[in-house]
Amino acid sequence: MTLPMGRAMREIFGETVAELANDDPRIVMLDGDVGSSTRADIFEKAHPDRYLQMGIAEQNMLGVAAGMATMGLVPFISTFVSFAVVRPLDQIRVLIAQPGLNVKITAGYAGLFTGQTGMSHIIVDDMSIMRAMPGMVTVSPADDVEAARVLRWAAAYEGPCYVRLVRDATQRLFDDAYRFELGKAVVVREGRDVTLISTGSQTPRVVDAAELLAAEGIDAHVLHVPTLKPIDVPAIVAAAERTGRVITVEEHSVIGGLGGAVAETLSEHRPTVVHRIGLQDVYVESGPNDALLDIYGLSAARVAEQVRELLGRDA
Amino acid sequence: MNEPTTGAPADATEIGRLEEVARQIRLAIVRSVYHAKAGHLGGPLSAADLLAALYFHVLRIRPDEPAWPDRDRFVLSKGHSSIGLYAAMAFRGYFPVAELETFDGASSRLQGHPDMTRLPGLDMSSGSLGMGISAAVGMALGARLTGRDVRAYVMLGDGECQEGEVWEAAMTAARYGLDNLIAIVDHNKLQQYGWPGDGPDGRIPPEVPGELVAKWSAFGWRVLEVDGHDMEDILDVLDEAQHPDGRPVVVIAHTIKGKGVSFMEGHYFWHTRVIKPEELAIALADLGEPLPATNGGAR
Numbered sequence: 001m002t003l004p005m006g007r008a009m010r011e012i013f014g015e016t017v018a019e020l021a022n023d024d025p026r027i028v029m030l031d032g033d034v035g036s037s038t039r040a041d042i043f044e045k046a047h048p049d050r051y052l053q054m055g056i057a058e059q060n061m062l063g064v065a066a067g068m069a070t071m072g073l074v075p076f077i078s079t080f081v082s083f084a085v086v087r088p089l090d091q092i093r094v095l096i097a098q099p100g101l102n103v104k105i106t107a108g109y110a111g112l113f114t115g116q117t118g119m120s121h122i123i124v125d126d127m128s129i130m131r132a133m134p135g136m137v138t139v140s141p142a143d144d145v146e147a148a149r150v151l152r153w154a155a156a157y158e159g160p161c162y163v164r165l166v167r168d169a170t171q172r173l174f175d176d177a178y179r180f181e182l183g184k185a186v187v188v189r190e191g192r193d194v195t196l197i198s199t200g201s202q203t204p205r206v207v208d209a210a211e212l213l214a215a216e217g218i219d220a221h222v223l224h225v226p227t228l229k230p231i232d233v234p235a236i237v238a239a240a241e242r243t244g245r246v247i248t249v250e251e252h253s254v255i256g257g258l259g260g261a262v263a264e265t266l267s268e269h270r271p272t273v274v275h276r277i278g279l280q281d282v283y284v285e286s287g288p289n290d291a292l293l294d295i296y297g298l299s300a301a302r303v304a305e306q307v308r309e310l311l312g313r314d315a
Numbered sequence: 316m317n318e319p320t321t322g323a324p325a326d327a328t329e330i331g332r333l334e335e336v337a338r339q340i341r342l343a344i345v346r347s348v349y350h351a352k353a354g355h356l357g358g359p360l361s362a363a364d365l366l367a368a369l370y371f372h373v374l375r376i377r378p379d380e381p382a383w384p385d386r387d388r389f390v391l392s393k394g395h396s397s398i399g400l401y402a403a404m405a406f407r408g409y410f411p412v413a414e415l416e417t418f419d420g421a422s423s424r425l426q427g428h429p430d431m432t433r434l435p436g437l438d439m440s441s442g443s444l445g446m447g448i449s450a451a452v453g454m455a456l457g458a459r460l461t462g463r464d465v466r467a468y469v470m471l472g473d474g475e476c477q478e479g480e481v482w483e484a485a486m487t488a489a490r491y492g493l494d495n496l497i498a499i500v501d502h503n504k505l506q507q508y509g510w511p512g513d514g515p516d517g518r519i520p521p522e523v524p525g526e527l528v529a530k531w532s533a534f535g536w537r538v539l540e541v542d543g544h545d546m547e548d549i550l551d552v553l554d555e556a557q558h559p560d561g562r563p564v565v566v567i568a569h570t571i572k573g574k575g576v577s578f579m580e581g582h583y584f585w586h587t588r589v590i591k592p593e594e595l596a597i598a599l600a601d602l603g604e605p606l607p608a609t610n611g612g613a614r
Binding site: 060 | 384388390430431432438439440441442443445446448449450451452453454455456457458460461463465467479480483484486487490
């Protein structure tokens with residue numbers, strides 16, 4: 001009934017970028033001294049000459065990446081979301097996004113799963129920040145399969161992009177036939193009663209929540225939105241029209257992220273009430289993954305419970 | 316003046332020619348900022364001789380092929396001195412000199428701070444201080460990885476060296492032994508406002524004398540010093556900087572903020588300020604180009 005576990009996205013990251021570099025001599029890996037965590041060490045083993053330790057100096061690392069991009073190289077960034085987005089934000093803005101340089105901001109440790117690190121390392125608003133930045137494509141894959149597809153897409157894409165990757169193994173949503181397309185959302189469950197829209201590794205838990213709801217006679221439609229920007233307007237409008245009731249679910253702040261993007265989209269194109277499940281303007285404490293999902297209302301059971309409640313409120 | 320002189324012997328003729336280029340750059344800085352009623356003065360004026368030397372003697376560049384892959388790179392990390400760079404580029408033939416009149420204007424390719432997406436020949440956008448040197452590290456490292464004989468030059472301000480990123484970049488460059496990276500610090504001894512003290516106009520310089528040399532040395536760089544207004548000295552030092560010894564090179568250029576304009580020299584408040592018509596006349600005369608007399612009167 002629940003989706004099976006897949007592999008950890010960080011392993012997919014190290015392996016996939018190493019594989020891509022076999023065929024593309026332009027690819028380099030810039031590591032902020034966390035290669036053993038982000039698994040950039042897998043890349044290092046395969047391509048020691050193109051693995052560049054940048055030390056604990058992330059602002060410089062993003063700037064170096066920009067300079068390398070002007071030399072025709074394709075830098076991938078290895079660090080955590082906290083140090084790939086928030087700390088070097090101005091460097092990303094001025095040196096990468098404004099000039100449109102070909103840097104792959106592939107950030108690990110997205111969401112709540114950070115190895116019990118606490119709030120300094122748990123970034124709740126990276127999607128809000130990055131999708132607001134002009135010129136920055138923002139992608140949040142659901143599982144290991146999609147993460148590999150997204151990394152392949154990123155290597156081929158000419159321009160800056162932000163890819164958020166999860167540290168630990170998460171549930172697998174897609175099979176090998178899955179093809180990622182930038183800016184396209186995917187219906188992962190057909191339903192008639194309520195539309196659940198999710199992104200990242202939250203989507204598998206939403207699919208599980210939909211199964212729990214189905215057992216109670218609530219037939220949920222589930223739309224997975226891997227690309228936060230550019231957002232798939234037609235798919236979101238169609239999903240809203242399908243049931244007339246929209247609830248977004250994200251392992252992220254409800255302010256400005258997926259919930260914000262969906263609310264913006266629908267208020268312009270098909271006014272619909274949008275409820276947003278996610279982090280309610282809070283910082284996240286450290287703790288085991290399952291405990292955090294439960295506390296912050298993001299486990300399948302807690303999502304189902306909130307959906308039930310919201311539907312009751314709407315009815 | 317547009318003729319490339321890269322590699323020419325640094326004899327008296329060449330030095331005289333570069334000094335004239337620097338004078339023209341200073342005139343263009345003053346006229347453009349006057350015209351725009353905006354922009355920076357003190358910083359570009361202190362950097363004018365260095366920019367003339369770089370763009371007319373040192374850099375291996377092709378103004379008619381700005382994206383030439385094997386060109387030397389130049390990053391103006393102190394992006395607020397953009398008008399000095401634009402003037403050097405215009406005189407060197409990257410774009411028509413008349414376009415300098417559009418500086419800082421809406422829709423201009425000559426933005427207040429350099430925007431590489433608008434103006435071919437700019438190797439990096441800049442303006443947020445401390446960042447350009449990181450990009451230059453990436454260029455020098457990238458040149459090495461792609462097997463290109465390319466040098467990356469970056470010009471910083473002395474006040475800019477207060478940004479922590481500068482030292483992150485300095486550590487990284489030394490760690491990788493990037494001897495194809497040449498940083499030039501325009502050490503004009505003043506920043507926009509600075510700390511209160513007993514210096515000119517009641518402010519003190521960004522750095523204690525000698526501190527910059529000690530800091531860059533401590534970070535593993537080869538440090539050269541130069542009088543940033545002595546063209547012969549500049550050419551000698553920039554030539555010396557090109558001889559690799561396994562370390563990145565920094566040239567600490569001792570300069571005067573506002574150099575060339577009597578009432579701007581050494582005054583922090585000319586970092587950025589609108590020029591009044593009567594001030595323009597004095598500035599142009601200082602630079603050897605008095606305004607023509609009008610209505611039969613003196614200026």
